[in-house]
Amino acid sequence: MRKRNISFLICFVVCSVFCNAQSLYDFENQEYYFLAYYDDLKSPPFRFSFYNGIFYMDIPELDNDKIENGKLIRGNIQGRYTIKSENGFIYLLAAGKKFLVLYNDELVCVLIDSQNNDAFFGLNKNSKYVYVGEKVSPFIGIMGKSFWEHDIKVSSFLTETIRGKIIKYDGTYGKYAFELTKPWIEGVDGYGIGEWIEVKPVGHVCGIMFFNGYIDPNRPDLYYANSRIKEVIVTSKQYSWTFSIEDIPGPQILPLPDSFNDVLRFTIKDVYKGTKYSDTCLAGIYFLRIRGQ
Numbered sequence: 575m576r577k578r579n580i581s582f583l584i585c586f587v588v589c590s591v592f593c594n595a596q597s598l599y600d601f602e603n604q605e606y607y608f609l610a611y612y613d614d615l616k617s618p619p620f621r622f623s624f625y626n627g628i629f630y631m632d633i634p635e636l637d638n639d640k641i642e643n644g645k646l647i648r649g650n651i652q653g654r655y656t657i658k659s660e661n662g663f664i665y666l667l668a669a670g671k672k673f674l675v676l677y678n679d680e681l682v683c684v685l686i687d688s689q690n691n692d693a694f695f696g697l698n699k700n701s702k703y704v705y706v707g708e709k710v711s712p713f714i715g716i717m718g719k720s721f722w723e724h725d726i727k728v729s730s731f732l733t734e735t736i737r738g739k740i741i742k743y744d745g746t747y748g749k750y751a752f753e754l755t756k757p758w759i760e761g762v763d764g765y766g767i768g769e770w771i772e773v774k775p776v777g778h779v780c781g782i783m784f785f786n787g788y789i790d791p792n793r794p795d796l797y798y799a800n801s802r803i804k805e806v807i808v809t810s811k812q813y814s815w816t817f818s819i820e821d822i823p824g825p826q827i828l829p830l831p832d833s834f835n836d837v838l839r840f841t842i843k844d845v846y847k848g849t850k851y852s853d854t855c856l857a858g859i860y861f862l863r864i865r866g867q
Contacts, residue, residue, distance in 0.1 A: 599657065599664065601677040606696025608706070622685065622696055629655040629668040631685075631694070661794040663823065674791035676754075676824045682783065684825060686754060688791040693754045695860075706783065707776060707861035708751035727772040730761035732853055745771050745856070755790050757855045760842065765801055766854040770841040775861040778835045782808075782828040785857035789823050797823055801854040805844040810836040821846045823857070832864075 605623040622631035633649040655668035657675075666673040666685065673685040681703075683696045695706045731744040745758030760766030787802040808815045808828065817828050845854050 599675075599677070600679050601675060601683045604683070605699045606683050607699055608695050608697070621699075622683075622694065624655065627654055629653060629666065663791075663794040663797075665791075672791075674789075674794075676785070676789070678825045678827060681827065682825045684754070686789070686791045691753070691755045691791065693752050695752060702864050703781065703862045705863040706752075707779065707863070709747045709753060709858055709860060726774075728758060728760075729769045729771075730766075732759040732761040743855075745773075745859075752860075754785060754858050757788050757857045759788075759800075759853050759855045763852075765845045765847065765852050766842050767845070768841065769854070770839050771856065771859070772837060772839040773859055774837045775835060778833040778863070779861040780830050780832050780834060780864050781862035782830060782838075783858075783860040783862055784817075784819065784826045784828050785823065785859075786819055786821070786826065786855075787823055787857055788855040789857040799848050799850040801848040801852055802846040803842055803844075803854060803856060804846050805842075807839075807841040807843050809839050809841070810834075812836070816843065827862070 602624045603626075605621060605625075607621045620632035622629070630652045631650060633651065651669040651671065653669040655666055658665050658667065664675045664677075665688075666675050672688040674688060676684040676686070681698050681701050683698070685694045685696070686692070687694075697703050697706065726745060728745055731742060733740065733742050735741070741756075743757060743759035743761075747753040747756060758771050760769035762769060788796045788800045790796050802821055803819050804821070806817050806819055808817060813831070815828075820826060840856070840859065842854055
């Protein structure tokens with residue numbers, strides 16, 4: 575009888591350990607780096623990690639004008655974390671903060687601060703990718719000067735007025751270069767089949783980080799309320815691809831030929847219909863580079 579009890583106990587412990595290991599999210603027990611976006615992140619590389627129930631994150635200075643004693647303000651947060659699900663979205667609670675977590679297996683993890691919508695992109699330290707290019711915009715301002723750096727065109731876009739403020743969902747960023755909460759929303763009647771957004775990467779790239787739908791950490795219901803892209807045609811001067819897009823808010827990687835540097839047009843071919851709105855939304859297009867490009 576005692577032997578049977580011991581055997582049962584061993585099986586229970588083994589099963590418990592296995593189940594707990596299986597219940598881990600893919601982004602846990604991983605370390606992510608964000609290199610080369612924001613001027614103050616180039617050396618050393620800033621990072622965030624999830625190890626043994628502890629969350630650690632370097633805090634980059636999102637506003638380059640905030641300087642004390644000649645240095646950009648930096649900091650970090652560290653503490654135990656918990657994970658919760660709301661409306662099908664995953665949230666991280668740590669050090670008094672709440673982050674929406676968007677991830678792709680073990681390759682990419684993005685945290686969006688629910689308080690101010692700041693988005694922190696991370697590439698797994700074992701990833702072949704080492705650089706995430708900023709969101710496209712008609713121009714970039716540096717040290718008070720504006721110059722045309724990106725090229726972006728859209729076939730149409732939605733404009734609406736919220737609390738007296740006119741908002742143009744034209745695919746460009748609003749507050750800063752890695753914003754994910756201001757999508758491109760096509761502006762025609764119906765589901766926007768045939769509408770397109772055209773962007774040009776800066777430099778040579780080898781992949782696309784594609785975020786579907788309308789993403790808002792404080793309004794997760796807007797993702798399914800609006801329509802999302804189900805199939806997209808991506809064309810350049812030399813190439814044409816048709817990609818099937820999953821109905822998830824997390825990052826999806828679309829491969830490109832190595833050292834690609836040409837204008838890309840993303841045309842809506844099919845959609846997942848929204849439960850409330852026909853407007854089709856695309857949260858963001860970002861480009862990836864590998865080492866040496």
